[in-house]
Amino acid sequence: QKEVEQDPGPLSVPEGAIVSLNCTYSNSAFQYFMWYRQYSRKGPELLMYTYSSGNKEDGRFTAQVDKSSKYISLFIRDSQPSDSATYLCAMIPEGATNKLIFGTGTLLAVQP
């Protein structure tokens, strides 16, 4: 079993929809949670990161961490065609900075 599981999609939604992207994990030591966005044929870029449990909001994006369920989510409100990309979750255990573990990524397509 992989430490981080992520549905690969593809996920297709109409413009303006609310998108929910999710990852589950098995290692309870994970404390830092990140979401990267990767456009086709580009490198990943950091979208958001959170520490421990709770929510974090940035514009149309909200990251949510539920450590009790070992489940993290990224919500995109009012989705736009420019949001079409692969979204990767990533996690780091406390005290093991170099052990950044990525999910496989979810491909999102927002249809105009």
Next chain:
Amino acid sequence: NAGVTQTPKFQVLKTGQSMTLQCAQDMNHEYMSWYRQDPGMGLRLIHYSVGAGITDQGEVPNGYNVSRSTTEDFPLRLLSAAPSQTSVYFCASSYFSWRGSGANVLTFGAGSRLTVL
């Protein structure tokens, strides 16, 4: 600032050939790393470095060598290319070092696509 620069962007090799993927960053980042990205496998860490002269293995180091003689450069060497090394390779760096704790927020290069025939 150029950020993280990778060269070449594309390369085709024959089995058994060797080559070096170049990575340079101009952000004075201590931490540099190499990942490979394969369909269904996500990003997997090959090697990383926490500073000049210090390197360590990641999850999938076999068949690859690295060195870090300067803060700016972190080349990845394929010693004897195999078809299993066909992949997209990403170099990434961050301010973060192993001395502290916290989120290691990476800046990625644009990638190098390697095909081994």
